[in-house]
Amino acid sequence: xxTAILAVDDDIMVLNSLRIxxxxxxxxxxxxxxAQNVEEAIGVIQDLKSDLIDxxxxxxxWIMPGKNGDxxxxxxxQLNPAIKVVVLSGxxxxxxxxxxxxxxxxxxxxxxxxxxxxxxxxxxxAIISKHL
Amino acid sequence: xxxxxxIFTQVWxxxxxxxxxxxxxxxxxxxxxxxxxLSEYKRNEINQLASTLSNSVELSLAKDDFxxxxxTMQMVSxxxxxxxxxxxxIDGNNKTVSEVVIPDTVNYNQVIADTxxxxxxxxxxxVNGVNGRVFISISKAKMNADVSNINRPIFLFLTxxxxxxMILVYxxxxxxxxxxxxxxxxxxxLSKGNYNVKIAKDYYQAKELDQLQISLYIxxxxxxxxxxxNEKLTHGxxxxxxxxSEKLLQAMDELNKLSLVAKKTSNxxxxxxxxxxxxxVNQSAEDLTGYSLEELIxxxxxxxxxxxxxxxxxxxxxxxxxLKEPVWAELLNQAKDGREYWVSLNIVPMxxxxxxxxxxxxxxxxxxxxxxxxxxxEVYVKQLEESxxxxxxxxxxxxxxxxxxxxxxxxxxxxxxQNPNPVFELQLDESMVRYFxxxxxxxxxxxxxxxxxxxxxxxxxxxxNIQVNERVEFEYNGLVFERNIFLLENGKVLRGYLxxxxxxxxxxxxxxxxxxQLRTAEQDLTVKTVELERSLEELKIAxxxxxxxxxxxxxxxxxxGIAHEINTPLGSIKASGENMKHLFNDGIMTLIANMxxxxxxxxxxxxxxTQMLHLSTSEEREYLQRMMERLxxxxxxxMKRRFARSLVQMGILTPNPEVISVISQPNAQEILxxxxxxxxxxxxxxxxxxxxxxxxKVVKALNSFAHGNLNAQKSHFNLRENIETVLTIMWNKIKQxxxxxxxxxxxxxxxxxxxxxxxxxxxLVNNALQAANNKCNISFEYHQIxxxxxxxxxxxxxxxxxxIIDKIFEPFFTTKARGEGTGLGLNIVRKIIEKQGxxxxxxxxxxxxxxxxxxxxxxxx
Numbered sequence: 001x002x003t004a005i006l007a008v009d010d011d012i013m014v015l016n017s018l019r020i021x022x023x024x025x026x027x028x029x030x031x032x033x034x035a036q037n038v039e040e041a042i043g044v045i046q047d048l049k050s051d052l053i054d055x056x057x058x059x060x061x062w063i064m065p066g067k068n069g070d071x072x073x074x075x076x077x078q079l080n081p082a083i084k085v086v087v088l089s090g091x092x093x094x095x096x097x098x099x100x101x102x103x104x105x106x107x108x109x110x111x112x113x114x115x116x117x118x119x120x121x122x123x124x125x126a127i128i129s130k131h132l
Numbered sequence: 133x134x135x136x137x138x139i140f141t142q143v144w145x146x147x148x149x150x151x152x153x154x155x156x157x158x159x160x161x162x163x164x165x166x167x168x169x170l171s172e173y174k175r176n177e178i179n180q181l182a183s184t185l186s187n188s189v190e191l192s193l194a195k196d197d198f199x200x201x202x203x204t205m206q207m208v209s210x211x212x213x214x215x216x217x218x219x220x221x222i223d224g225n226n227k228t229v230s231e232v233v234i235p236d237t238v239n240y241n242q243v244i245a246d247t248x249x250x251x252x253x254x255x256x257x258x259v260n261g262v263n264g265r266v267f268i269s270i271s272k273a274k275m276n277a278d279v280s281n282i283n284r285p286i287f288l289f290l291t292x293x294x295x296x297x298m299i300l301v302y303x304x305x306x307x308x309x310x311x312x313x314x315x316x317x318x319x320x321x322l323s324k325g326n327y328n329v330k331i332a333k334d335y336y337q338a339k340e341l342d343q344l345q346i347s348l349y350i351x352x353x354x355x356x357x358x359x360x361x362n363e364k365l366t367h368g369x370x371x372x373x374x375x376x377s378e379k380l381l382q383a384m385d386e387l388n389k390l391s392l393v394a395k396k397t398s399n400x401x402x403x404x405x406x407x408x409x410x411x412x413v414n415q416s417a418e419d420l421t422g423y424s425l426e427e428l429i430x431x432x433x434x435x436x437x438x439x440x441x442x443x444x445x446x447x448x449x450x451x452x453x454x455l456k457e458p459v460w461a462e463l464l465n466q467a468k469d470g471r472e473y474w475v476s477l478n479i480v481p482m483x484x485x486x487x488x489x490x491x492x493x494x495x496x497x498x499x500x501x502x503x504x505x506x507x508x509x510e511v512y513v514k515q516l517e518e519s520x521x522x523x524x525x526x527x528x529x530x531x532x533x534x535x536x537x538x539x540x541x542x543x544x545x546x547x548x549x550q551n552p553n554p555v556f557e558l559q560l561d562e563s564m565v566r567y568f569x570x571x572x573x574x575x576x577x578x579x580x581x582x583x584x585x586x587x588x589x590x591x592x593x594x595x596x597n598i599q600v601n602e603r604v605e606f607e608y609n610g611l612v613f614e615r616n617i618f619l620l621e622n623g624k625v626l627r628g629y630l631x632x633x634x635x636x637x638x639x640x641x642x643x644x645x646x647x648x649q650l651r652t653a654e655q656d657l658t659v660k661t662v663e664l665e666r667s668l669e670e671l672k673i674a675x676x677x678x679x680x681x682x683x684x685x686x687x688x689x690x691x692x693g694i695a696h697e698i699n700t701p702l703g704s705i706k707a708s709g710e711n712m713k714h715l716f717n718d719g720i721m722t723l724i725a726n727m728x729x730x731x732x733x734x735x736x737x738x739x740x741x742t743q744m745l746h747l748s749t750s751e752e753r754e755y756l757q758r759m760m761e762r763l764x765x766x767x768x769x770x771m772k773r774r775f776a777r778s779l780v781q782m783g784i785l786t787p788n789p790e791v792i793s794v795i796s797q798p799n800a801q802e803i804l805x806x807x808x809x810x811x812x813x814x815x816x817x818x819x820x821x822x823x824x825x826x827x828x829k830v831v832k833a834l835n836s837f838a839h840g841n842l843n844a845q846k847s848h849f850n851l852r853e854n855i856e857t858v859l860t861i862m863w864n865k866i867k868q869x870x871x872x873x874x875x876x877x878x879x880x881x882x883x884x885x886x887x888x889x890x891x892x893x894x895x896l897v898n899n900a901l902q903a904a905n906n907k908c909n910i911s912f913e914y915h916q917i918x919x920x921x922x923x924x925x926x927x928x929x930x931x932x933x934x935x936i937i938d939k940i941f942e943p944f945f946t947t948k949a950r951g952e953g954t955g956l957g958l959n960i961v962r963k964i965i966e967k968q969g970x971x972x973x974x975x976x977x978x979x980x981x982x983x984x985x986x987x988x989x990x991x992x993x
Contacts, residue, residue, distance in 0.1 A: 010867070011700050011701075011704065012746070012748070012749075013701070013704040013819045013822055013823050013826075014700060014703055014704050014707075015749065016704075016815055016816075016819055017703070017704050017707035017708050017711060017816070017819055018707065020707075020711040020714075020715070020812050020815075020816065021707060021710070021711060024711075024714060024718075024719075027774075031773075033753075034749040034752070035749050035750075036748060036749050036750075040749065040750055044753075061700075063696060063864060063867070063868060064867070064868075065867040065868065065869070066869065068868065088703075089696070090695060090696035090697075090698070090699025090700045090702075090703065091695055091696035091699070091864070111699070112696075112699035112700055112702065112703035113699055113702040113703035113704075113705065113706040113707070114703055114706070114707065115706070115710075116707060116710045116711075
């Protein structure tokens, strides 16, 4: 239990749904953290760091009040490029997303509405690639 | 004092001067006269003395008594006035023998010669042969002294009298001037309003002045009394005056209006006094008559009459005016330049307030045109009648002519040789041309040489189907003929008359060509009109399409954001659905199947303590932290964390002993998990409901926005809701760093085009967000000003540059990159608002950009 997954979305209902899914799949092995905006997320990341908990995946919404997902991705990648960033967005266009994946700004993209299996698969993939 | 000095200078002084002058003249003239009288008198006296002396000398000589002579001479010389007495004795040679002169200081010759100094009388005598001469001389100086001696008292007397008169006059002047001066001063005081001045009585002694004074007293008292009366009256008069002046002002006002009307009217207005002398005319009258006001003043309106004017009408007008009756008439007048014009004139006698007749007011309208038309009509009617008579005559002539022509034609029929048109006869039973006249020969050649069939072909005549009395046209050699055929001799003979109508046909052809052209032109015009109408219709459609497209373009820009707004709740719903399935199958059914009944009971009891909380993630973290502390009795950190998280998720923030006891159970994990799963299912259901609502809200907003029907009927709509819809659609954009405050009250209802208005708000908000790179504060404020809804949409984004702020509402004006905007947004915004009778304006500075939209509360198209 020294590894964590962080989910960030301004919509609490999205977070609640995500929480149930993540809890079911990763609740036993990972610390699950949730935040509703980028500032809060950064705070959580710093707390985890000071608690010596290793953050491996961030699932983040793209457009949020205040700072957007890109700011978070930038922060995280600067902190540790190994942390995987999965964008869960209802808006980000595919072309833009692919470009960002190519430039390693983010690691993968999941569109809203998402399928649980797909999302879990992506997260598992991210965890595996992180361990590689 | 003024009066007194003027009396002295004007009366006393000249009078004194005259007296002094008179005395002067007397003093000059009187002594001379006296001297003359005296010298005459002395001359006579000394002449007499000389005679006496001469006689005395003669006597003395005769007696030879010289002694007495001597004494006589002495006596004479001592006579007062005589200066010199002398006696001369002369011999025959006229030589002085003896000379006695008293006094002896002078001699005879000196005295005789000095006529200036002496007045001398001389007598000759002759006694006893002794000739002699006596003379007596008086000194003129002495004589003058005598005269002076006589005159002095006279002058003294005169001077005395003059002085007395002057003094008298002085006093008299004083006596007169003093009272007058007093009266004058008194009058001056009175005139200054000082009615209480009194005249001191002791100034005057004269009875008359006393009376004058008394009269003045009475006058002063009367004046004082009247003054008081006047004061009383004045108050009344002032009131009266006020009322009158107000009335006067009203009257003047009315008069001004009237005079304005009189001045401005296109009718001529003429005002005369009671003697019909013109006092005033307006500009129109000057224009009409050609005379200026200056020329007309004092003249009578007779000046306007033309020699052709109807004299009976003028007499009638004059008669009515003498009776002071209003007059209406129509007259022919003559202008200054000789131009004749008809006027319809209306004369009204004018009366002042006392009912006295003061003059006449004439209003004249130029009816020349109408009158001319009337006259013209009369002329036309006359001409028409004449024409009718003429036509009748012509008809009669025509009838006669027709008769003659008929006769002529029948004669032509009888004598076809002379007919200028072709005439022929066909012998049908023998199939030959029986006859043709010279005109036919000239046209068709020798008809005997061609066959009947050939000729019939020319004539377009079908012998098997002969239609008589039918005019048929045919062409031959470029000429057009009209044929008329008759059957004679029981159908054996056909007679034909041909009429050359080439020229008529040509004219007809040209006419029909023209008509065709006209018709074509008309058709073209119709076609073009239709085309134009269609273009206009297309343009209208295009315009509405542009507006729709602009709406769609705005929508397109927003669509990504809207997708997010829909996808987000959709994501929650989908996830919740999947979650519920797992939770129900694995989380509940599987768990229950493997649980003991006691544990199940505990789990349900625990579930009953749960509550649905809406915590933010940060709150949750805080409660989780606290819960971890509360669960200190659990050693396993992972389990502690899990339990804490489950409890917080269930909304059990302060675990009671019952809960603690559950946690202490060996199967606590399953018991907690089951309760939690119940909660999570409930939460998923809630999430599904809430997300559906959120999604449908967005879809509804999108629907009302995108569905916008341009030809929609106006309807009532709630302003706040209308704006909220837009904010919902744009929420995804707004939330990226902007803040919108909607201060529109809940109860503002508008009547207009709600769909189009949402386009307006979208545009304004979208522009603000774009200009500020999605980071600004936007506020909607509402006021009600003078029957208008006033909505102010402000943002603190960048200033709209001053050089373009005037153009932002113009079509195709855009600051955005090519393809990003249509440049029609704000233009359409303005059109939409103006369509509803409203206005839009914009103010922008470095702090604030404010769009002000007004919409009439009562909107009527």
